[in-house]
Amino acid sequence: MKPLTQLGVFGNPIEHSLSPRIHSLFAQAQQEHVNYQRYLATSGRFSRSVAQFFCHGGRGANVTLPFKQDAARLVTQLTERAQLAGAVNTLISSKSGQLVGDNTDGEGLAIDLENKGFKVSGRSLTIFGAGGSARGILPLLLAQQPKHLYLINRTVEKAEALKSELKALGLAEANLVQVLSSASAIEEPVELLINATSSSLTGQCLTLPPILADDACGYDLMYAAKPTVFMHQLTQVGCKKVSDGLGMLVEQAASSYQLWMGGERPDTTSVMSELRKSS
Numbered sequence: 001m002k003p004l005t006q007l008g009v010f011g012n013p014i015e016h017s018l019s020p021r022i023h024s025l026f027a028q029a030q031q032e033h034v035n036y037q038r039y040l041a042t043s044g045r046f047s048r049s050v051a052q053f054f055c056h057g058g059r060g061a062n063v064t065l066p067f068k069q070d071a072a073r074l075v076t077q078l079t080e081r082a083q084l085a086g087a088v089n090t091l092i093s094s095k096s097g098q099l100v101g102d103n104t105d106g107e108g109l110a111i112d113l114e115n116k117g118f119k120v121s122g123r124s125l126t127i128f129g130a131g132g133s134a135r136g137i138l139p140l141l142l143a144q145q146p147k148h149l150y151l152i153n154r155t156v157e158k159a160e161a162l163k164s165e166l167k168a169l170g171l172a173e174a175n176l177v178q179v180l181s182s183a184s185a186i187e188e189p190v191e192l193l194i195n196a197t198s199s200s201l202t203g204q205c206l207t208l209p210p211i212l213a214d215d216a217c218g219y220d221l222m223y224a225a226k227p228t229v230f231m232h233q234l235t236q237v238g239c240k241k242v243s244d245g246l247g248m249l250v251e252q253a254a255s256s257y258q259l260w261m262g263g264e265r266p267d268t269t270s271v272m273s274e275l276r277k278s279s
């Protein structure tokens with residue numbers, strides 16, 4: 001039998017996290033011996049809990065809300081994409097004893113968009129939100145050279161600050177970003193809409209752009225058993241291709257798993273259908 005690998009996820013709340021299930025399915029498929037646990041952290045004890053986990057032999061951990069930015073400050077080394085995102089969702093204990101912080105959220109979204117045929121390159125994008133989730137995905141979306149990226153946030157200063165930060169970090173594509181306080185000001189047909197706000201958690205509607213392209217696609221980073229309010233809104237205005245964020249969740253998990261375990265990227269298709277079946 002292969003040695004047991006200790007993995008886990010830190011967050012608050014954490015009890016509903018699907019990550020233990022996803023990682024167990026990966027481990028089962030790859031015949032690895034993995035123990036992946038949920039850890040409820042508090043803001044005062046987050047760094048101590050993480051340190052304890054790694055002191056007791058933890059190989060790697062995920063970090064979820066609201067600790068992704070804390071995790072970026074905690075590590076001894078940040079990957080370039082985690083530095084650009086200003087947030088860490090994957091902690092890795094390196095052989096040399098360093099605690100490395102990476103961010104697989106953007107990659108997870110990019111792979112899922114590609115799987116679904118939701119094109120980014122050369123297209124007109126609207127991203128709602130300028131918080132932690134938006135930060136995590138913007139660098140990878142911009143790297144795919146959209147035609148235009150409208151960044152919409154009701155607190156427009158936060159979106160301006162995010163754009164300036166990306167520019168200051170040397171991301172040339174930050175010039176493709178146009179900041180607006182409402183999507184109602186967009187004058188061209190939008191081809192891909194991504195909800196990176198927490199509006200779906202509270203069931204609130206967003207103001208959509210006035211014109212959507214005929215083949216527009218919509219993606220909500222949230223996942224839920226039922227379609228989110230954002231997905232409903234888009235369907236009502238005739239958008240035919242809408243998705244929740246389950247695929248992103250599974251793909252970012254696959255990227256983390258591969259970073260910890262080495263070897264092949266886990267197969268995500270079977271895991272996704274398993275999760276849909278039981279939701």
Ligand code: ATR
Nearest residue numbers: 129130131132133134153154155158197198199204
């Ligand atoms: P996360 O890490 O999930 O991104 P966050 O950093 O708190 O969480 O950011 C939440 C984002 O959702 C913000 O962009 C927030 O807008 P403000 O910056 O104006 O607060 C956005 N948001 C939350 N509820 C919203 C709503 N009902 N309508 C529009 N935007 C909303």
